[in-house]
Amino acid sequence: MNGTLLLQQVLNGLAIGSVYGIFALGYTLIFSVLRIINFTHGAIFTLGAYAAYALTGSQFGINGLLAGAALPLRLPFVLALLGGSLIAAVCGVIVERLAFRPLRLLGADPLLTLVSSLGVAVALVNITQYLFGAEPYSYPDPLDRLPSAVNFGTAANPILVRTVQVVIFCVSMVMLALLTYLMNATRTGKALRAVAEDTTTSSLLGIDTDRLILLTFVISGFLGGVTGTLIGLSVGVAGPYFGIAFGLKGLAVIVLGGLGDIPGAVVGGLIIGLAEAFVPAQYIAYREAVPFALLFIVLLVRPQGLLGRAQAQKV
Amino acid sequence: MATFFDTYGFLLVSMVLAAVLALTLYLPLMAGQLSVASPAFYALGGYIAAILSTKVFHPAPGLYPVSLVLLEMAVAAVVSGVLGVAVGLPALRLRGIFLALATIAFVQILGVVALNLDVTGGAIGIFGIPQPFSDQLHYMWLAGPLLLLSMLFVGRLERTRTGRALVALREDELAAAAMGVNPTYHKVLAFTASAVLAGAVGALSAHFINTWNSRQGTFDTSVNLMAFVLIGGSRTFVGPVLGGLVLTALPEALRGIADIGGMPVWLAGFLREGRLIIFGLLIAIGTVFFPHGLITPALLRRLGRRGRTSLR
């Protein structure tokens, strides 16, 4: 195979994969602390994207209840991204308080929490659609003064990656590094891991489990918002349902990497990105099935994922 | 009266079909398995009927023979059953969340495949599916008995040796196995029964809705089914049936209320379009406040007792 083509596909795969990776970070973080799958992550990711859009002062289209509405302010993209992600974080916390905390206090089966999160996610996405319509939106481009693509090859054999995708890749690596540092090298991280092991014992040891769980949702929601906005920047915001689609694909990513494993989220994302990039041209229509085929196979063969530990069953 | 059935014929049949589909989620749940795979078999059944009736059978013009519809339902049921065993045997070794995820993946994969095959009509799907009846309400001749038979089957199941085995697995799989119940056999049995029923419903629905494409039998369908069973009741077969009937009628009722007038625009719009919002919120509320649904065996017992005392 042509070396240039191969490298191009690898870079494409890494670009797509890093997007999945940041998304999965928030997803898997919650699993690592609470042992639940928070499907609302996809909805929060959508809300973040829409909030950032609103904060750039852009106008919403003709469908939806808030047709034609626009905020009276006009923030530059980076501030809108941060603002939107903060709003996403707040939404995540609200969901936690209203939907997950009662279930946690009732000692509910994680399966019930998954079902609840599915309901909340669908409700949130449809509320968003009801308010803002399902048309595509795009952000005012903050990178328009930079070249639109970075060339990793030569002038004769160009290997191009869009600048925004390079930015996303760098952001994903930074997020991974920060999160890993947080979990492994700080006191808060240690406390989080204690809560992950055993909530009751942790609180008996004086750890404020409630506040730490809140922190987890804040971080996860923030990451979700960042991801949503960055993807919106990269491919445009294609209607609120792309949150559900991402939520579904994200399941494949976190299971492949290992549920609850933070580096695993990025590894899983990159692998699925690469798998999608290497789908041969004649099967390109089936590309969307690849993550789910991988999910199914991983569940059958190695449910703990690549980096997870096998769970023994207590008799 | 006639106009009621004219206007609501479509709704009534939809309600009945939804109730049967709800039972397909209930069957694996009897054994403690949350499987959202039935939308995939529903879609498969629909495609089989659509393909057979538009491309294979070439009946005379006029109404499509009901016998052919029944044949298609039978074929769909058998094919779904075989696929159910094939998928169920490996997948049902998984438990809890892992099984739920595997079935979610299965529905997604089938959706993509359906979207891309020529025989399924790709993104457009298959349309102009022949009609066995001139009036949509007449579909009740097929849907009604289907619902009654399924209710009879599942209701009887709860009182038999096999049904007891399923419930034992739900309560405590380990103890059930120690008492001689073969977990894999019974889980696959429930899963396959569910697939067979979903396939049959799909085949009938394809005719009923007249077109069939990859928008039938998706993740959204899974969410609807979960709402039916979670709200209706997950511990007795009456629950999913009532959940399916009521929650399918609910959006229509809300739409009716919205049309009354004198309501703020946002509320009217919400009542009209907010079906998934309401279902999603109901699911979230249900998991906290009534995790076994509204219709529980305890409730049925109490109603039964009250009925009996009032006869004295």
Add this chain to the structure above:
Amino acid sequence: MSPAAAPPRDSVDRSAAALLVVEQIKRSFGGVTAVNRVSFTVNRGEMFGLIGPNGAGKTTLFNIVTGLTAPEAGRLHYRGEDITGLSPHRVAERGIARTFQNVRLFGELTALDNVMIARHVRTRSGLFAGVLGLGPARREERATREHAAALLALVGLADRSDERARNFAYGDQRRLEIARALALEPDLLLLDEPAAGMNTGEKRALSELIRSVRARLHLTILLIEHHVPLVMDLCDRIAVLNFGELIALGVPAQVQAHPAVVEAYLGDSV
């Protein structure tokens, strides 16, 4: 004249009297050896006790015999057949039934349903026969109900057959679990600490129940129990485990006097 050699303490006996033969069974969990090359034989009709301090490996051994856990090494023979590695329901099919250390009843179901479920391997009605209500299936259903009711009566719970199992008091739950295990019509009954959490009166009643059940149903019983007087009283032979190893095996009097046992376990609890 040379003295006759004493028979080896843990000889593996494959004679017809041997119902269960445990041969060199070994099992570890994450680096800790729970059961270390344990061998013994349980003879037909025996009441065989298994005692030892907490964590000695007794329940693990039960789990291995009933197929819940696979051994790393060693073999199991039941009625002459090698049952090593069989799955739990196949072990139950062959006539080995058990109760659990932490009672594992089907809480939401009635007492009668709990016992009826355990009739599964002794009945044959399939899915369709049952649902269609065919003659043989209906007769079998009636027989199942009667058999279960009789077992409830045997353990003294006949008047509570329609109560949910989770509502039973602890002691009654244990009796219900025994009734359920008996529904399997086992030849070998494994009881895992059946007297745990009972007061003296209840323990005595349980002791009587076990004796009468064994006599009436010609059972062989393998019993894990912490309450040493109960074990000494009931059992024909006793095996003592400590840290996964078999340290003594014999009739109660022998075991009681055995130095290793006294040191490891009995101490001053006799």
